[in-house]
Amino acid sequence: MRALEVVETGPLALVQDLGRPGYAHLGVPPSGALDVPALKLANRLVGNDEAAAGVECLFGGLRLRATTSCTIAVTGVAVPVEVDGRPVGSHAPVWLAEGQVVAIGTPVTGLRCYLAVSGGIAVDPELGSRSRDVLSEIGPAPLKPGDVLPLGTPSLPGGADVVPPTIAPAELVVPVEPGPRAHWFEDLAAGLAKTWTVTAESNRVGLRLDGPALTRGDDYAEKELPSEGLLTGAVQVPPNGLPVVFLADHPTTGGYPVAAVVRRASLPALAQARPGTLLRFHSSTKVWNR
16 A cells, blocks of 8 residues: 555644635635645646645644655745655655655744645545645544555656745735725725734634734724625734634635735735734725725
């Protein structure tokens, strides 16, 4: 059996692919890798289809033993990678012999690394995806020591052999567009452009921010909102005025106003934002209040 055996997991290790979009009507979030380009790159480096399942590793600490020869690649932010204690580096394909152990250290910056293996992680899919959804608890459970991850049939690697790792910045400027309830807030563009701090309560459901609270206009100060549909990147503002930026495991509906929406191209950077990261929203759109 081609497989990887889990030796250690670090704070959190999850099987993820590109998710299960299209099930919002069932109350199921899209889920999938938060840093999509990183998972796609890891799969290309080992010869997989970009949609193959790999392991999303939060803040390092993952150790896996190969039960068969295979090729692995670790991407995401820069991180030490060792095989049987020997440094091999990230962002490049690495061959493992049967019995060898690959270990991912602590990333220099950012949060999440992605390990792909030739053939992909072949656990049973749910609703067409092998991704773990931490909100709905759909998909394979978080990894634990002793788990055995079956692998699919490998193909020949192709594409780039080595890719420079990325460094997660300490401050982000995040492009946004006005949300459906932008008009509920006073001087929203200026408020969002102030400096926010990513808090430790953030997770795959959303980034929680701390900073100067956003203020509703007088006409909306006490207004209640029926639940509305949500999408990844929605910037929702609860009564305390501190925004939550929803990520891949977000709820499919919510009852607080969505003031803005993050552009899809910026979502991978949010996936790597550690607690303490500074963040400012920016938009070239001049019309924010309707």
